[in-house]
Amino acid sequence: MNDAMSKHAEGDRPTSIPADPSQWSDQSKQSVAFHFRRDYSDKPYTCWRCGAACVFTAQDQKYTYEVKKASIDQSRKHCPACWSESHQLRAAMVHNETRWASEKSTLQTDREFLSGWLDLLTRWKEFEPYRQDVAKINMLRGLLGLK
Numbered sequence: 486m487n488d489a490m491s492k493h494a495e496g497d498r499p500t501s502i503p504a505d506p507s508q509w510s511d512q513s514k515q516s517v518a519f520h521f522r523r524d525y526s527d528k529p530y531t532c533w534r535c536g537a538a539c540v541f542t543a544q545d546q547k548y549t550y551e552v553k554k555a556s557i558d559q560s561r562k563h564c565p566a567c568w569s570e571s572h573q574l575r576a577a578m579v580h581n582e583t584r585w586a587s588e589k590s591t592l593q594t595d596r597e598f599l600s601g602w603l604d605l606l607t608r609w610k611e612f613e614p615y616r617q618d619v620a621k622i623n624m625l626r627g628l629l630g631l632k
């Protein structure tokens with residue numbers, strides 16, 4: 486199993502490659518997987534947003550965990566297109582959070598800002614249905630006088 490290098494029928498891209506957990510982030514090294522993970526295998530998944538069939542490839546996993554040092558618990562939820570859209574959305578939300586922190590007194594009567602932010606948070610639901618900022622959505626709806 487250790488040196489398994491299975492080949493995929495569709496090409497010469499290996500569907501399984503050896504893992505080197507010594508390259509993981511310190512946090513990942515605390516995980517149970519650190520003691521038994523010996524390889525990465527292609528992981529098929531379905532995009533949460535658009536339902537596209539995707540594959541988190543063994544090579545992507547190696548790069549994600551060993552080079553980018555992402556948490557070993559991190560997996561893929563979105564296809565590449567939805568991922569980049571969610572990235573833009575998140576950046577816009579962070580931007581609004583930052584403005585809110587410093588200009589709250591003027592922004593809380595700025596309907597354009599408030600409804601734009603509410604729109605972002607509502608669209609976010611498509612990407613992260615289980616990670617909604619309900620308190621913020623309610624606050625914005627309240628400030629906008631929405632039910």
Ligand SMILES: [Zn+2]
Nearest residue numbers: 532535564567
């Ligand atoms: Zn998608």
